[in-house]
Amino acid sequence: MKRVLSLLLVLLVVAALFAGCNNTSEQTSTTPSQAPSQAPSSTPDLEVEKPDFPLTDEPRVFSFYHRADSGMNIETNAENLYWMEMAKLTNISFDWIHPPLNALSETFSLMIASQVYPDAIWNFVGSYTPGVDSAIEEEIVYSLNDYMQYMPNMYRWLESDERYMLNAITDNGNYFGIYCLKSEEQGPWAGPIYRADIAEKYDLATPKTYADWENYLTICRDQEGMTDGPLGIAMNVTSFFGSTNSGYGVASVNGPWVNQGGTVVNSILTENCREYITMMADWFDKGLINQDFMSSVIYYGGGVPNFANGVIAMGEATYDLSEYKIACPPEMKIEAIPLPVRNEGDVPNIRQTNAMNAPGDAAVLTTNLKSDDVALLCRYFDYMFTEEGQLLANWGVEGVTFEYGSDGKPVWTELLTNNPDGLSVQQAQAIYIARNTVGVYEWTREITPEILVSTNIWLNATDDWVLPSGMSMNAEEANESARIWGDCSTYISENILAFVAGRKPLNEWDGFIDQLKSMNVDKCTELRQTALDRYYARID
Numbered sequence: 074m075k076r077v078l079s080l081l082l083v084l085l086v087v088a089a090l091f092a093g094c095n096n097t098s099e100q101t102s103t104t105p106s107q108a109p110s111q112a113p114s115s116t117p118d119l120e121v122e123k124p125d126f127p128l129t130d131e132p133r134v135f136s137f138y139h140r141a142d143s144g145m146n147i148e149t150n151a152e153n154l155y156w157m158e159m160a161k162l163t164n165i166s167f168d169w170i171h172p173p174l175n176a177l178s179e180t181f182s183l184m185i186a187s188q189v190y191p192d193a194i195w196n197f198v199g200s201y202t203p204g205v206d207s208a209i210e211e212e213i214v215y216s217l218n219d220y221m222q223y224m225p226n227m228y229r230w231l232e233s234d235e236r237y238m239l240n241a242i243t244d245n246g247n248y249f250g251i252y253c254l255k256s257e258e259q260g261p262w263a264g265p266i267y268r269a270d271i272a273e274k275y276d277l278a279t280p281k282t283y284a285d286w287e288n289y290l291t292i293c294r295d296q297e298g299m300t301d302g303p304l305g306i307a308m309n310v311t312s313f314f315g316s317t318n319s320g321y322g323v324a325s326v327n328g329p330w331v332n333q334g335g336t337v338v339n340s341i342l343t344e345n346c347r348e349y350i351t352m353m354a355d356w357f358d359k360g361l362i363n364q365d366f367m368s369s370v371i372y373y374g375g376g377v378p379n380f381a382n383g384v385i386a387m388g389e390a391t392y393d394l395s396e397y398k399i400a401c402p403p404e405m406k407i408e409a410i411p412l413p414v415r416n417e418g419d420v421p422n423i424r425q426t427n428a429m430n431a432p433g434d435a436a437v438l439t440t441n442l443k444s445d446d447v448a449l450l451c452r453y454f455d456y457m458f459t460e461e462g463q464l465l466a467n468w469g470v471e472g473v474t475f476e477y478g479s480d481g482k483p484v485w486t487e488l489l490t491n492n493p494d495g496l497s498v499q500q501a502q503a504i505y506i507a508r509n510t511v512g513v514y515e516w517t518r519e520i521t522p523e524i525l526v527s528t529n530i531w532l533n534a535t536d537d538w539v540l541p542s543g544m545s546m547n548a549e550e551a552n553e554s555a556r557i558w559g560d561c562s563t564y565i566s567e568n569i570l571a572f573v574a575g576r577k578p579l580n581e582w583d584g585f586i587d588q589l590k591s592m593n594v595d596k597c598t599e600l601r602q603t604a605l606d607r608y609y610a611r612i613d
Contacts, residue, residue, distance in 0.1 A: 123459065127164035128452055134166050135450065136191035138184070139436075139510065141171040145503040146496065154469055154505040165453050167193075185213070190439040193450065195510065197250070199433030202555065203548035206245045214437040215447055216247040223451035226458035230254050230513065235612065236429040240543030244607045251454040251511040253434035256463075259516045261425040264531035265316040265413070266394065268386040269406040271297060283320060283352065283413050286387070290361040293386045302363035305376050305388035310353055310366075310569050316389040319421035319534055320414040321349035326565050330601050331423065331538040335609070337602040339594065341565055347582050354573045367570060380407060392527040393499075393519075409527035412534040426536035427516075432543050436511050457512030466507035467515040474505045483518075540601070544608040550600045561594045 139150065149169040150156050160166040170191055172180035181200045184190065190213065197214065198205050208214045221228050231237045231252070243249055271293060272279065280286045286304075293303035311318045313325040322345045324331050329341040340346055356362050363385055376388040381400040390397065390407075397407040412421045436454075438447050456462040468475040468483040475483040489501040499519070502508050520528075546554060568585050571577035 137167040207548040224455040250435035260528040314425040315423035319423040421534035422538035424534035
């Protein structure tokens, strides 16, 4: 019944989307539509000029399909101070379409199937499996190559760092969207955590190796009464952030491929994975891993009550541990610990990572727009890449959300740090500034000294083996990979759980690998190798 209600909600959202898109289309100009998808014939003029506001004499409204900020305490982004200020400056506003957070994939798929698109779509690249080049060829979205002249400020940012540019250009040479660029390199925001108070009680050093972890967990089980298992792990035994598995060079079973110096390797097929699963099976048998890990979320955000209730003492979390401090008794000290290694001094190569230009955080402009309006929206978004636009997006309005400190840098006002409605800084940010959207993202605005401690601890690992987020397969490759990987993924997940839980003996590992190979799993690696080679060739 819940599933039926969820699908009905999705259909209602899509129906509303159609109505909004059709209304927007009637407002657009009649200039011929889709621009060519070839690479730019010349470098855009980099002389930066401040825009003349307003950008249009008459108010314009465009539709924007954009996932809502999970911490948002307002109905739509139309109530967000940043977007309201932009409307005042530019005379351009948006009819916001926020898909249900519990039905993102279904809503997106229905929208694409309808062939009626909003004017702009955020996170298109992360949602459209055939790839953005295919979407350009199918005339769903625009290539922005012929519109870069309207975005000199964004282009200046792209040109300033190869890491920006690599993810800005597709394999076919298309600039595909309005990007989200980090103002500086960001360290990991997720990793392993533990109860430091227990380590202090038994005079233990911070655990660094797997042997240290086992010793600590054994004490938690035997001396602290955590008989259900003190370690909270991911349901599939492997963390996307590498919190338990990185030290063995094993990636998440949901995406097991790693990049070893330009060579794509399926880490599940390696001897290291066999050894990692053998260790985890041993820990589960000894009662060191929580016995409910397969049926409940006892790590990451779901780990808060389990820590607070003394169920687990090790898990995984984001760098903001404030909710743990609120929920847990004051004597509990929840702290970040390094990603574990087999031998002290080893350096893991898989961790949570943040691309300087993450394609999934970009917005595309669709062919629901006429060419003149594509240019207009490019000019609108380009302001976000100016110094003034960057300040407004990241810090809001001077005197309202921020003041300048003695060092000349912005600092939050009490509207955020001591919000009269009791909102946390993060919740208030969702109301007053641009969060989780396009533009220049100053991630340091969210950082406290406590948060920085966690990030620095997790930097014991590199992200050298993480495949670049801008790498993409074309439509044919994606379809072939999906056809093969669907069955392989299910087979892997079922067997990994069986090995760890003791339902399947580890002496059957070789047969498990042989069966995977008979299912053509290596083809999925070959397809990703081809995509990675194309990725590195983009700006040669």
